[in-house]
Amino acid sequence: MSYVKKLKCLLCGKEYTSKEVKYNCPQCGDEGILEVIYDYSGIKKDFNPVILEKNKEFSMWRYLPLLPIDDPTKIGPLKVGWTPLYEAKRIREDLGMPNFWIKDDGRNPTASLKDRPSALAVVKAQELGEEIVTCASTGNAASSLAGAAASVGLKSYIFVPQTAPAAKIAQLLVFGATVFAVRGSYDKAFDLSIEATREFGWYNRNTAFNPYMVEGKKTVALEIIEQMNFDVPDYLFVPVGDGCIISGVAKAYKEVFSLGFITHLPKLVAVQAEGCKPIVDAVNGDGKVKFVEPNTIADSIAVGIPRNRLMAVRDVKESKGFGVAVSDKEILEAIRYLGVKQGIFAEPAGAAAFAGMLKALKEGIISKKDKVVVLITGNGLKDVESAKKAGGEALVIDPCLEAVKEVIKKHIKEDEQL
Numbered sequence: 060m061s062y063v064k065k066l067k068c069l070l071c072g073k074e075y076t077s078k079e080v081k082y083n084c085p086q087c088g089d090e091g092i093l094e095v096i097y098d099y100s101g102i103k104k105d106f107n108p109v110i111l112e113k114n115k116e117f118s119m120w121r122y123l124p125l126l127p128i129d130d131p132t133k134i135g136p137l138k139v140g141w142t143p144l145y146e147a148k149r150i151r152e153d154l155g156m157p158n159f160w161i162k163d164d165g166r167n168p169t170a171s172l173k174d175r176p177s178a179l180a181v182v183k184a185q186e187l188g189e190e191i192v193t194c195a196s197t198g199n200a201a202s203s204l205a206g207a208a209a210s211v212g213l214k215s216y217i218f219v220p221q222t223a224p225a226a227k228i229a230q231l232l233v234f235g236a237t238v239f240a241v242r243g244s245y246d247k248a249f250d251l252s253i254e255a256t257r258e259f260g261w262y263n264r265n266t267a268f269n270p271y272m273v274e275g276k277k278t279v280a281l282e283i284i285e286q287m288n289f290d291v292p293d294y295l296f297v298p299v300g301d302g303c304i305i306s307g308v309a310k311a312y313k314e315v316f317s318l319g320f321i322t323h324l325p326k327l328v329a330v331q332a333e334g335c336k337p338i339v340d341a342v343n344g345d346g347k348v349k350f351v352e353p354n355t356i357a358d359s360i361a362v363g364i365p366r367n368r369l370m371a372v373r374d375v376k377e378s379k380g381f382g383v384a385v386s387d388k389e390i391l392e393a394i395r396y397l398g399v400k401q402g403i404f405a406e407p408a409g410a411a412a413f414a415g416m417l418k419a420l421k422e423g424i425i426s427k428k429d430k431v432v433v434l435i436t437g438n439g440l441k442d443v444e445s446a447k448k449a450g451g452e453a454l455v456i457d458p459c460l461e462a463v464k465e466v467i468k469k470h471i472k473e474d475e476q477l
Contacts, residue, residue: 061128062101062124063077063095063096063127066093066094066096066270067093067094068091069091069370070087070090071086071087075093080270081187082263082268082269089268090369092267092366092369094273097125097314099314099317102125102318103318108285111285118141119139119140119178119275119278119282120134120140121141122281125274125281125314126179126274127179127183127271128182133186133211134178135207135210137168137207139174139175140174140282142164142165142166142167142279144282145160145162147159147160147401149400149401150400153400154420156431157428158429158430159433160292160433161432162434162435163403164434164435165405165435165436168206169199169206170440170441171202171203171406171437172199172434172437173196173200173436173437174203174207176203176276177200177264178275179272180192180204181204181208181211183271185213190213191214192208192214192216193215193218193252193256193261193263194217194252195217195245195248195249195251195253196217197219197227197359198219198223198227198359201217201236201238205234205235206230206234209234209235214237215235215236216236216237216239217237217238217239218239218248218255219241219248220241220243220244220248221240221242223240224358224442225443226441226443228240246362249265253268265366266366267301267303267367268366274307274310276308277310278307279308279311280307280311281315284311284320289315289321291312291321291325292429293425294416294425294429294432295326295327295434296328296383296419296431296432297327297329298330298357298409298412298434298436299331299360299365300359301365302329302338302365302366302367302372303367304434304436305327305371305374305375306371308327312324326381327375327380328380328381328416329375329382330383330385331360331382331383331411332355332356332361332384332385332386332387332411333355333387334353335351335361336382336384337350337351337365338365338375339383339384341368341382342376342380342381342382343382348365348368348372350363351363355387356387356391356442356448357390357408358408358442359437360408383415383418385418387407390410391407391445391449393410393411394406394410394446394449395449398449398450403435404440405438406439406441406445407442407445408436408437409434409435409438410435454466
């Protein structure tokens with residue numbers, strides 16, 4: 060049984076039941092993002108730390124009472140969630156940060172955090188009797204939806220910018236999706252997918268259009284809370300594009316706080332690329348988001364018109380957090396650092412959060428004593444070209460031992476010079 064009580068519009072405050080609306084507020088249109096509100100007193104009966112400890116369902120669905128699912132039999136077969144929270148000991152030692160963790164969500168079925176909302180979207184589509192799902196994406200949301208749809212036999216129609224990384228488009232095609240590579244930005248693809256939804260009646264999983272996507276994304280933070288044994292970090296660094304992930308993180312902590320399982324909330328840090336930082340500028344400024352033309356290698360957060368901007372800016376400011384913008388150079392350096400020091404392979408958007416943490420530490424905004432969690436949202440195989448830029452080239456040699464020895468000697472000399 061779902062504990063959803065109502066859906067509330069962020070703009071006008073009007074409330075609806077889940078049966079009255081499918082996407083946004085009818086009164087405010089596409090800008091009227093709806094927030095899902097639960098019956099928390101009812102949830103307490105089926106959800107608490109003791110019950111969780113006995114729960115053997117190690118996936119995002121272990122948090123079912125806090126999710127808007129009416130029919131659990133529609134849950135797909137892919138194992139989504141319960142990704143590792145690393146203590147990252149080598150990085151702790153290198154940076155002198157004894158209280159540092161990395162949540163690696165690149166370990167999900169299609170290698171990104173977006174598997175969480177897509178898994179939920181596919182359940183909601185089936186509950187409504189839909190046979191076709193759609194979304195617009197820079198790549199990760201698309202591949203996650205296509206994979207989730209394929210696992211339960213739904214068709215998927217996907218809109219991506221033509222410039223999306225080849226690896227992400229390849230995933231889509233392997234999952235059997237019909238892929239529309241749009242000549243234009245992600246924002247153009249987003250608008251076109253909404254038009255197609257209204258024209259053809261497909262079920263749309265777009266961020267900040269479908270109100271349930273934040274609910275899927277919040278499960279990453281529910282896991283962090285539980286994996287930290289209900290201890291709360293001082294700062295949680297999150298890469299931000301549309302702003303839906305950071306709102307999901309905020310919602311998870313606020314809900315668990317309201318249930319009485321934690322004593323306070325973390326400060327949320329929104330990290331964006333310098334070439335696309337509308338939300339960072341808003342949270343560090345007057346709260347108003349100004350649209351921009353994206354220019355960054357971090358395609359997953361290259362969103363010039365962040366659709367979940369109202370909720371994201373509100374959530375970061377309420378947490379007393381802040382925003383950090385990092386250069387593409389800093390992102391590439393973070394990709395290599397994470398790989399060399401911890402064996403974590405992050406795509407540019409995921410590595411951006413770590414780069415933001417390093418920058419905040421260097422500038423003295425956070426201290427080495429703070430409890431810090433960094434969220435890695437996608438695997439590096441999603442963008443091989445950026446990975447090659449970060450990691451460098453392989454050493455081409457002749458097939459003989461002497462060639463190996465020459466290279467080793469050269470490297471020893473270089474290390475000594477350093």
